[in-house]
Amino acid sequence: MLAIAKRKNVQGNEACALGAIAAGCRFFAGYPITPSSEVAEGMARELFAVGGVFVQMEDEIASMGAIVGASMGGKKSMTATSGPGFSLKQENLGYAAMTETPCVVVNVMRGGPSTGMPTRPGQGDIMQARWGTHGDHPIIVLSPASVGEIYSETVRAFNLSEALRVPVVLLYDETIGHLMETIDLTPPPPETIVERKWAKGDKDGFLPYAETDDLVPEMARPGDGYRVHTTGLTHDERGFPTQVPEKASRAVERLLEKLDHHAELIESYEEIDCGDADVVITAIGITARAARRAIKNLRAKGIKAGVFRPITLWPFPEAAFSKAVEGAKSVLVAEMNAGQLATEIERICGGEPGVVRLNRIGGEVITPAQIEKSVEEVLK
Amino acid sequence: MNIEPHVSAEQFDVREYMRLDLFPHFLCPGCGHGMALRAMMWALYENEISMDKLAVVSGIGCSGRLGAYIDSNTFHTTHGRPLAFATGLALARPDLHVVVITGDGDCLAIGGNHLIHACRRNLNMTCLMLNNEVYGMTGGQVSPTTSTDRYTTTTPYGNYEPVFDSCKLAEAAGAGFVGREVTMQVPTLKDLIRQAFDYNGFSFVEIISDCTEIFGRKNQLGESAEMILSQKAATRPDSYGTKVDEPFRPNPLKTGVLVRSERPEYRAVNYQGKKSK
Ligand SMILES: Cc1ncc(C[n+]2csc(CCOP(=O)(O)OP(=O)(O)O)c2C)c(N)n1
Numbered sequence: 001m002l003a004i005a006k007r008k009n010v011q012g013n014e015a016c017a018l019g020a021i022a023a024g025c026r027f028f029a030g031y032p033i034t035p036s037s038e039v040a041e042g043m044a045r046e047l048f049a050v051g052g053v054f055v056q057m058e059d060e061i062a063s064m065g066a067i068v069g070a071s072m073g074g075k076k077s078m079t080a081t082s083g084p085g086f087s088l089k090q091e092n093l094g095y096a097a098m099t100e101t102p103c104v105v106v107n108v109m110r111g112g113p114s115t116g117m118p119t120r121p122g123q124g125d126i127m128q129a130r131w132g133t134h135g136d137h138p139i140i141v142l143s144p145a146s147v148g149e150i151y152s153e154t155v156r157a158f159n160l161s162e163a164l165r166v167p168v169v170l171l172y173d174e175t176i177g178h179l180m181e182t183i184d185l186t187p188p189p190p191e192t193i194v195e196r197k198w199a200k201g202d203k204d205g206f207l208p209y210a211e212t213d214d215l216v217p218e219m220a221r222p223g224d225g226y227r228v229h230t231t232g233l234t235h236d237e238r239g240f241p242t243q244v245p246e247k248a249s250r251a252v253e254r255l256l257e258k259l260d261h262h263a264e265l266i267e268s269y270e271e272i273d274c275g276d277a278d279v280v281i282t283a284i285g286i287t288a289r290a291a292r293r294a295i296k297n298l299r300a301k302g303i304k305a306g307v308f309r310p311i312t313l314w315p316f317p318e319a320a321f322s323k324a325v326e327g328a329k330s331v332l333v334a335e336m337n338a339g340q341l342a343t344e345i346e347r348i349c350g351g352e353p354g355v356v357r358l359n360r361i362g363g364e365v366i367t368p369a370q371i372e373k374s375v376e377e378v379l380k
Numbered sequence: 381m382n383i384e385p386h387v388s389a390e391q392f393d394v395r396e397y398m399r400l401d402l403f404p405h406f407l408c409p410g411c412g413h414g415m416a417l418r419a420m421m422w423a424l425y426e427n428e429i430s431m432d433k434l435a436v437v438s439g440i441g442c443s444g445r446l447g448a449y450i451d452s453n454t455f456h457t458t459h460g461r462p463l464a465f466a467t468g469l470a471l472a473r474p475d476l477h478v479v480v481i482t483g484d485g486d487c488l489a490i491g492g493n494h495l496i497h498a499c500r501r502n503l504n505m506t507c508l509m510l511n512n513e514v515y516g517m518t519g520g521q522v523s524p525t526t527s528t529d530r531y532t533t534t535t536p537y538g539n540y541e542p543v544f545d546s547c548k549l550a551e552a553a554g555a556g557f558v559g560r561e562v563t564m565q566v567p568t569l570k571d572l573i574r575q576a577f578d579y580n581g582f583s584f585v586e587i588i589s590d591c592t593e594i595f596g597r598k599n600q601l602g603e604s605a606e607m608i609l610s611q612k613a614a615t616r617p618d619s620y621g622t623k624v625d626e627p628f629r630p631n632p633l634k635t636g637v638l639v640r641s642e643r644p645e646y647r648a649v650n651y652q653g654k655k656s657k
């Protein structure tokens with residue numbers, strides 16, 4: 001293991017690299033982009049010490065391809081990027097979802113669209129993280145809100161990805177990525193680190209995409225004698241392309257059901273003072289931290305406000321959220337975009353309670369004062 | 381390895397290397413890709429490469445679909461990106477013998493950047509590019525290697541864009557091994573592929589294939605046999621020296637081994653024990 005002091009003042013992006021190493025990541029491919037480059041730089045340094053492989057590829061498409069290739073070979077793999085690069089990764093990210101190849105993709109959000117504001121924070125990739133690649137596909141998106149949480153959520157990202165054979169996106173804004181905080185870097189206990197279910201049984205007639213009780217098929221490691229075919233084409237249980245409607249629909253259905261089936265394992269959120277709240281603020285990342293401060297100030301003024309923060313952003317923790325906002329008069333969705341999470345919250349609430357939006361897109365974070373003002377207006 | 385040209389056709393049974401349960405295959409009658417596949421599997425046989433230790437990574441196209449027929453670890457990836465996937469796989473698993481199967485569109489158009497950098501890195505793998513001068517799978521559109529004036533569905537007045545010489549490109553980008561061959565003599569092609577497999581570094585082989593059904597028909601190039609004969613006539617086998625090749629001009633595409641350098645393989649440099657900066 002790494003020789004690191006347990007408590008250390010580190011940057012968010014660095015914590016991501018350290019979390020990845022602790023989770024067993026042994027392959028990183030990336031392409032420099034602000035504000036994520038420190039993740040690659042951290043991996044270039046740390047992987048070497050543990051005998052892993054770091055490679056800077058020619059672009060983000062290649063980086064995404066390379067980590068999927070390395071994962072197909074059996075290594076826990078990660079890449080990191082920001083908006084423009086995340087767009088480029090989408091096709092191969094869909095390939096990972098379709099072929100059920102575990103991998104972790106970090107997206108440190110900057111202002112968008114297009115080249116946008118490379119050095120300024122944004123939260124405009126919430127919907128792209130869910131629907132960036134084409135077709136109905138499963139994906140898990142985790143959104144940490146502190147340096148310590150980047151470390152622990154990176155570990156969780158690998159564990160979920162390996163356990164469920166699904167790509168996991170770690171999504172946080174530039175502010176969190178560049179924040180320095182003192183965190184506990186004690187490596188997670190070895191027994192909590194999840195290793196992929198490798199095929200061990202009969203090689204003859206092995207079905208790489210068999211229907212199993214947990215909907216997660218065993219993966220065949222190349223070289224072990226299974227001689228499996230892997231394709232992004234819609235495939236049957238044997239892994240070969242199919243156009244039989246029943247088989248083709250089942251192939252995609254199982255991918256989607258897989259996440260439903262493991263919802264409990266995937267779900268994660270933080271709830272503060274929602275029980276008696278008249279207004280529940282929903283936010284992620286740095287905005288959730290502003291919300292936390294805001295409710296403290298509001299409560300001091302006698303205004304009952306709470307925070308619901310999804311840590312697993314997708315699939316959205318719908319049931320927990322519904323419960324948290326049960327008695328509330330309003331939900332305030334605060335986000336650094338023109339209103340992305342709000343559309344999901346409005347869908348869940350269906351008008352009851354009412355949803356109010358607080359958006360900011362100029363590259364500045366949302367302040368506690370802005371949130372307090374919005375809450376006070378809502379209650380007027 | 382000094383590869384003696386020889387024909388072991390009697391012992392070699394291609395069926396042992398194939399997923400026969402996937403037959404009938406999807407290739408059109410006369411498609412050159414089939415011969416390329418046969419040559420590749422023959423080379424595997426003669427080089428005694430274990431099918432369990434082989435990993436075939438292919439892109440999207442008629443060429444890319446070939447992988448599925450090989451009874452091995454086969455990865456049918458995304459259009460243009462097989463070299464990127466293969467780079468990750470080869471770095472993660474140095475014990476595997478990695479072979480990429482790609483097309484002219486896959487490798488030179490959408491995947492051109494990956495080819496350049498794969499050549500530069502010189503990571504141990506073999507890239508077999510099946511050049512049929514056209515986008516076969518999508519119905520016959522122009523590709524970076526479509527000859528001047530040829531008709532395709534997107535060059536209805538004839539192709540007016542210049543043509544890539546993929547071997548020169550690979551050489552300039554630093555590929556350690558570069559070769560080209562037509563499919564007419566499968567044993568010759570097989571011998572070239574064997575040398576590519578044997579090379580420690582990035583080996584690039586352009587296989588001149590023929591898309592009979594779409595490109596051939598559109599340009600009235602005749603049946604498969606005629607197409608292959610004219611391909612052969614348009615090449616200049618390196619091994620025949622300079623005199624004999626005269627009649628083959630004016631389109632002297634060189635065949636045979638074109639580059640074999642002693643460049644260090646990607647992982648040859650060992651930085652273990654070095655201090656970081
Ligand atoms: C991103 C993307 N763009 C376009 C396509 C459509 N497409 C499939 S195969 C192909 C061209 C294949 O041509 P080539 O690589 O020469 O292979 P061939 O079929 O001739 O063997 C294209 C454009 C695709 N699958 N993915």
Ligand code: SF4
Binds near residue numbers: 407411412442592
């Ligand atoms: S379309 Fe052309 S390249 Fe594709 S299988 Fe048919 S002949 Fe071969």
Ligand SMILES: [Mg+2]
Binds near residue numbers: 511512514
């Ligand atoms: Mg082609």
